[in-house]
Amino acid sequence: MTPVVDRTAVPSGTADSGRPPVVVATGLSKWYGHVLGVSDIAWTVRGGIIGLLGPNGAGKSTLIKLMAGLIRPSRGQLRIHGQDPFADRDVRRRIGYAPEHESAWDELTALELVTAMAELAGVARPAAEPAAKDALAQMGMTDAMHRRVKGFSKGMRQRTKLATAIAHRPDFLLLDEPLTGVDPIARAEIVARIRELAVGGATVVVSSHVLYEIEALTSEIAVIYRGQVLAEGNVYEIRRLIDRHPHRIRIECDRPRILAAALAAAEHVARIEITDHGLLVETREPDRCYDELAATVLEHSLVVSTLSSPDNNLSAVFDYLTASARGDAP
Amino acid sequence: MSVIHDLGYQRYTGPRRAAGTRWRVIARQQVASAWQTWWRFKAALGLAVIVMCSACAILLLAGDRKSSLGRAQSFVITLQDTVLPESIIWFCRAGFVLTLTTAATVVASDRQSGAFPFYFARSVRPRDYVLGKLAGTALLAAAIVAIGPLVVSLVRLGLTESADELRGQLPIVGKAVLLGVLTTLAYTAVPLGFSALLGNRRHAVALWAAYYLIAGQSLYVLGREVWAPLAAFDLPRAIQAIAYSLFDLGFRAGRDVEIPLGVAVGALVAHIVVAFAVLAIQIRRAHTRGVGAA
Numbered sequence: 258m259t260p261v262v263d264r265t266a267v268p269s270g271t272a273d274s275g276r277p278p279v280v281v282a283t284g285l286s287k288w289y290g291h292v293l294g295v296s297d298i299a300w301t302v303r304g305g306i307i308g309l310l311g312p313n314g315a316g317k318s319t320l321i322k323l324m325a326g327l328i329r330p331s332r333g334q335l336r337i338h339g340q341d342p343f344a345d346r347d348v349r350r351r352i353g354y355a356p357e358h359e360s361a362w363d364e365l366t367a368l369e370l371v372t373a374m375a376e377l378a379g380v381a382r383p384a385a386e387p388a389a390k391d392a393l394a395q396m397g398m399t400d401a402m403h404r405r406v407k408g409f410s411k412g413m414r415q416r417t418k419l420a421t422a423i424a425h426r427p428d429f430l431l432l433d434e435p436l437t438g439v440d441p442i443a444r445a446e447i448v449a450r451i452r453e454l455a456v457g458g459a460t461v462v463v464s465s466h467v468l469y470e471i472e473a474l475t476s477e478i479a480v481i482y483r484g485q486v487l488a489e490g491n492v493y494e495i496r497r498l499i500d501r502h503p504h505r506i507r508i509e510c511d512r513p514r515i516l517a518a519a520l521a522a523a524e525h526v527a528r529i530e531i532t533d534h535g536l537l538v539e540t541r542e543p544d545r546c547y548d549e550l551a552a553t554v555l556e557h558s559l560v561v562s563t564l565s566s567p568d569n570n571l572s573a574v575f576d577y578l579t580a581s582a583r584g585d586a587p
Numbered sequence: 588m589s590v591i592h593d594l595g596y597q598r599y600t601g602p603r604r605a606a607g608t609r610w611r612v613i614a615r616q617q618v619a620s621a622w623q624t625w626w627r628f629k630a631a632l633g634l635a636v637i638v639m640c641s642a643c644a645i646l647l648l649a650g651d652r653k654s655s656l657g658r659a660q661s662f663v664i665t666l667q668d669t670v671l672p673e674s675i676i677w678f679c680r681a682g683f684v685l686t687l688t689t690a691a692t693v694v695a696s697d698r699q700s701g702a703f704p705f706y707f708a709r710s711v712r713p714r715d716y717v718l719g720k721l722a723g724t725a726l727l728a729a730a731i732v733a734i735g736p737l738v739v740s741l742v743r744l745g746l747t748e749s750a751d752e753l754r755g756q757l758p759i760v761g762k763a764v765l766l767g768v769l770t771t772l773a774y775t776a777v778p779l780g781f782s783a784l785l786g787n788r789r790h791a792v793a794l795w796a797a798y799y800l801i802a803g804q805s806l807y808v809l810g811r812e813v814w815a816p817l818a819a820f821d822l823p824r825a826i827q828a829i830a831y832s833l834f835d836l837g838f839r840a841g842r843d844v845e846i847p848l849g850v851a852v853g854a855l856v857a858h859i860v861v862a863f864a865v866l867a868i869q870i871r872r873a874h875t876r877g878v879g880a881a
Contacts, residue, residue, distance in 0.1 A: 325708040329875065346606065346710035350599075354708035358701045362616070364623035369616075376612040378709040381602035388599070405623070421705065426599035 276303050277339070279429055279460045280324060284333035286484075287319050294319035296484040297333070302462065306455040308471035309464035310575055311481035317464040318357055320481060321431050324462065325354040337429060350379045353427035355418045357434045363407035367398055367417045370406060371424050378425035385424075392424035393417070397446050411438035419447065423454070430454065430461040436470045448473050468572045480578050487578050496574045503527045504543040508550065509535035509563035519553040520546070535563065609711050613719025614726065621689050621727055631685035631731050638681060639735035642674040643742045664836075667746065671739050671763060672830040675770070679823040682732040682774040683799060687792055690724045690778035694866070695791035703873060713874045717867055725775040732774055733767025762833045769852075770826050772859050777822065780862025783869035811844045818844040819854035826855065 280302035287294035295316040311317045322328045323335055326342030326349050335341065340348040362370050371389035380388050393402045396416040401409070406417060415438055422430060432451070436444050451474060455461045465471050471478065472492075479489040488495045496504070510516060513536045517529050525542035540546040543566070554561055567573070604612075621628040649666035697703055706716055740763035747753040781795035782788075803821035810818025819825045828846035830836075 322704070325704070327704055327707055346712065349708065349710045350603075352708065354704065356701065356704045356708075362620055362700075362702065364620045364627075365616070369619060373612055373616045374705060374709070376604055377609055377706065377711055379603045379606075380599060381604050384601050385604075425709075 278303050279338060281336045282333065285323065285330055285335050286332040287323060287328060288331045293484045298486050300479065300486055300489065302460060304460045305477055306451065306461045306463060306475035308475050308478040309462055309481060310471060310478050312466055312579065315481045316484040317481050318433055321433050321462065321464055325352055325431050350425065351427050351429055353422035353425065353430045355422040355432045355435055364405060366403050366405055367393055368402040370417065371420045374421040375424040380425050388424050392420040395423065395450055396420045397443065412440050412443050415439050416443060416447065428459050430459055432461065432463045434465055435463060436465065468575055480575060482579055492574055503539035503541050504566060505568050506538045506540065506543065506546060507535065507563065507565045507567055508538065508561060511560040515557050516553055516559060520549060523549060606710060610715045610719035610722060613716060614723035617720060617723025618726055627688045628685065628727055631681050631688065634681040634684055635678060635731040635735050638674060638677040639738055642670050642739045645670050646739065646742050646746060667743060669836065671736060671743065671759065672834040672836055674739060675736065675766065675830040676823055676827050678732045678735050679770065679826055682728060682770065685728060685731050686774055686778035687796060689727060690775060691782050691792045691795035692788040693720050693724060693779055694783040695785055695788040698786040699788055707874055713870045717870050720779060721775060724779055725771055728774045729767065729771045732770040736763040736767050766830055766833060769829060769855060773822055773826065773855055776859045776862040780865040783866045807844065815844050815846060816850045819846045819850045822858065825851040
């Protein structure tokens with residue numbers, strides 16, 4: 258069976274938000290000569306944080322550049338807040354974009370750079386410097402704001418770049434690989450800040466091929482593969498839609514054989530493996546399996562020390578989806 | 588189902604900078620960036636200051652000495668009157684140093700470092716970028732090739748001994764300004780045009796230097812040997828020819844190639860127009876085709 262992914266569905270969690278869509282892409286395609294960037298993308302974003310996932314070269318950066326108004330679609334339509342981001346400059350005031358790379362203007366100080374970027378984004382000159390200071394403070398760069406970018410570490414450059422993206426207080430943020438090269442402490446701070454922005458009402462699209470980075474930020478994802486949206490929505494709901502791979506549940510308890518015997522008769526259980534301290538169950542109906550597990554545990558007064566689902570995470574979902582798309586799934 | 592909580596994050600709603608003034612930010616950024624390192628701008632500025640001080644010193648020390656320039660043609664001209672047009676070629680050399688460190692790298696650097704997305708993801712138009720880079724580079728170039736001649740002309744005025752002589756010498760200020768403007772335009776637009784041709788700053792500088800030094804010198808030699816107007820396509824010679832004509836030193840050309848004023852101005856304007864067109868077309872093309880799309 259192939260994964261069931263409804264491409265026309267509005268991502269779960271955003272359909273009932275009552276907000277007008279921030280991003281609406283219809284039949285969106287972009288080619289670079291004969292090279293495909295993205296192809297026939299239909300996608301709607303209404304708010305929150307959306308993780309844009311995909312392997313290198315999948316089309317993530319192209320999609321982000323299209324949304325930032327940096328490139329014109331070859332075909333199809335893209336609207337940000339109802340406007341064409343390439344043709345309509347006004348809508349770009351509402352967009353904060355942090356590109357993947359982090360070079361340019363090494364001779365300027367962080368404050369000079371962020372101030373200039375805020376002004377270019379439309380902030381009036383007297384308000385630009387306070388806005389830049391605020392943005393740098395949010396990224397934990399207050400102490401370094403008067404230093405030249407030239408001397409910054411990669412993480413500091415990333416944080417300065419993120420400050421340029423938020424200095425003009427946009428309500429739609431496009432962050433292309435924002436956590437690359439950032440140390441763990443700074444990463445946690447940046448993740449927290451991005452979450453604050455989103456909780457406060459900003460819409461954030463974050464691209465990454467590092468899954469745990471996205472996992473730390475959001476469970477709402479869009480998986481891009483070979484220029485197409487392979488899946489979109491809540492990662493756990495997407496996982497539920499993937500029926501090619503049975504869900505695995507790992508249980509550690511004092512009497513695993515009793516539990517195994519009780520579950521073995523169930524139709525939805527595909528496989529049971531008894532290990533030293535417990536068992537691994539593969540099921541096609543995880544909700545039903547959890548119900549039966551609970552009933553058996555109570556019935557036999559079992560002591561369960563661990564209950565986990567090793568493939569109910571972003572990494573597994575991503576692997577399953579891309580493997581299916583490649584056609585090399587088992 | 589997810590829920591979006593609106594806890595009051597507001598996009599910026601304060602006063603806005605008019606869209607038509609964004610080029611000023613780019614110009615300011617260009618100047619600030621050049622000022623930060625000694626070798627980008629200050630080295631050329633230092634050279635220009637040395638030229639200016641030397642010219643002023645000669646003016647002060649020259650007194651009533653006659654220039655040797657006019658002797659062959661039986662003209663009588665004071666050394667003081669030849670200092671400004673003679674110094675132009677030196678200001679041009681300082682200008683060339685600036686173009687190597689700054690002007691000829693501007694667009695190529697931005698392309699190479701991926702700065703375009705920073706500009707064009709904001710509400711910056713290609714023409715804002717072009718105008719901003721031209722203005723910023725022109726300010727830098729003017730400090731090298733326009734301020735010096737103006738100061739020298741003012742010092743020359745200060746050396747006049749009577750009101751009549753002052754009135755007679757007043758036009759040199761206008762001539763110095765005109766010369767400064769033309770030289771600034773040439774040393775701004777032309778290297779910027781070269782910087783837009785290639786996406787690698789070193790290659791852009793090399794191309795510009797080859798054009799300025801090798802092609803320029805070759806054309807000058809061809810002009811001397813074959814057809815004089817060709818020499819006008821050597822930028823510093825064209826500017827020098829304009830300076831000699833403006834200061835009535837046309838006879839000076841007898842020692843080199845005689846480039847008529849019209850031809851010199853025409854060659855300079857052609858350089859500027861072509862360079863500006865290249866710059867505008869390349870930036871528009873980069874914007875339309877998708878910046879940083881690799």
